[in-house]
Amino acid sequence: MSRPSLQTVGEAAFARCDRVSAELLALTYGTFVRQLLLDYEKVADVNAQLDAVGCNIGVRLVEDFLAKSKIAACNSFAHTADVIAKVAFKMFLGVTANVTSWSADRNTFSLLFDDNPLAEFTELPEQCPDLWYSNVLCGVIRGALEMLNMKVGCTFVRCKLRGHDTNEIRVSLHELLAEQPPQADD
Amino acid sequence: MAVYCFYLFDRTGTCLCYYEWNRSRSLQDASDDQKNMFGMLFALRNFSVKLSPDPAKGVPTFFVTDVYALHYFETPTGLRFVLITSHDCGSVDVTRHLTDIYAEVYVEYAIKNPLYVKGSKIDYELFLSKLDSYVRSLPCF
Numbered sequence: 001m002s003r004p005s006l007q008t009v010g011e012a013a014f015a016r017c018d019r020v021s022a023e024l025l026a027l028t029y030g031t032f033v034r035q036l037l038l039d040y041e042k043v044a045d046v047n048a049q050l051d052a053v054g055c056n057i058g059v060r061l062v063e064d065f066l067a068k069s070k071i072a073a074c075n076s077f078a079h080t081a082d083v084i085a086k087v088a089f090k091m092f093l094g095v096t097a098n099v100t101s102w103s104a105d106r107n108t109f110s111l112l113f114d115d116n117p118l119a120e121f122t123e124l125p126e127q128c129p130d131l132w133y134s135n136v137l138c139g140v141i142r143g144a145l146e147m148l149n150m151k152v153g154c155t156f157v158r159c160k161l162r163g164h165d166t167n168e169i170r171v172s173l174h175e176l177l178a179e180q181p182p183q184a185d186d
Numbered sequence: 187m188a189v190y191c192f193y194l195f196d197r198t199g200t201c202l203c204y205y206e207w208n209r210s211r212s213l214q215d216a217s218d219d220q221k222n223m224f225g226m227l228f229a230l231r232n233f234s235v236k237l238s239p240d241p242a243k244g245v246p247t248f249f250v251t252d253v254y255a256l257h258y259f260e261t262p263t264g265l266r267f268v269l270i271t272s273h274d275c276g277s278v279d280v281t282r283h284l285t286d287i288y289a290e291v292y293v294e295y296a297i298k299n300p301l302y303v304k305g306s307k308i309d310y311e312l313f314l315s316k317l318d319s320y321v322r323s324l325p326c327f
Contacts, residue, residue, distance in 0.1 A: 064297060066262060067289035067292075073242070073262045149264075179197070
């Protein structure tokens with residue numbers, strides 16, 4: 001019995017989704033980041049805001065992801081990484097990522113992707129070289145995995161907008177959260 | 187065949203939605219009923235997994251008594267969907283319909299509703315009417 005590969009699952013989920021034009025997404029996101037840069041003085045605050053917004057998106061998006069991709073529960077963190085890279089990225093961004101650079105304890109990995117639909121038409125202005133423009137993605141991954149009882153840390157380490165050769169997000173697993181039993185009545 | 191009622195719990199045990207169709211015995215105390223339901227499912231599920239030869243599997247999908255059947259579906263995010271029907275629906279795959287309720291009703295009309303605060307009770311008319319019409323269209327209703 002052959003199980004469909006994650007690529008196939010990702011493409012099927014992508015086909016099932018409603019789509020908006022990539023330009024619309026890129027331009028709307030660009031406007032949003034721009035507004036944040038006006039509202040917050042420090043670039044570090046903007047990065048944090050993008051992460052927080054992403055986290056709120058992630059806790060909801062994970063439900064849509066599970067419902068549409070019809071994927072079964074992952075049995076290992078490595079499997080989770082592949083599902084994010086091959087299915088989730090494909091479904092929501094239309095691109096796939098590569099999982100590389102596993103740490104020795106198998107708790108940290110990197111997601112590499114060349115095409116970033118969010119950053120199309122974008123150039124980083126000179127006055128904010130420290131902006132992680134697509135930091136919202138980190139938040140989304142963190143929020144989504146939190147709903148699946150995985151506490152992770154998620155940061156951008158390379159971004160094409162900063163002149164690096166590819167985009168890289170580093171994801172590291174901090175702990176698996178235990179299921180909480182219902183609270184007893186007082 | 188009949189459908190009696192529907193429960194939706196989140197991972198903390200909060201009852202996000204309770205809906206009843208023809209539950210003949212009325213409830214004394216709805217919140218008590220929901221708490222007991224969640225407690226029973228929590229214990230049943232965890233013990234059932236403990237009995238299973240494969241530690242990652244063994245989540246119950248339904249149980250049948252001489253008058254009613256309880257159908258159960260949980261998501262990896264800890265949502266628990268419960269539908270109580272008459273006992274003759276026991277052999278019908280109602281759990282599949284619960285996954286549809288998750289994908290087509292909960293995700294579409296609660297999660298994608300920007301006004302809905304996650305973890306709070308869902309009392310939006312659109313959500314409830316979609317749930318109602320979905321369940322009414324089931325062959326086992």
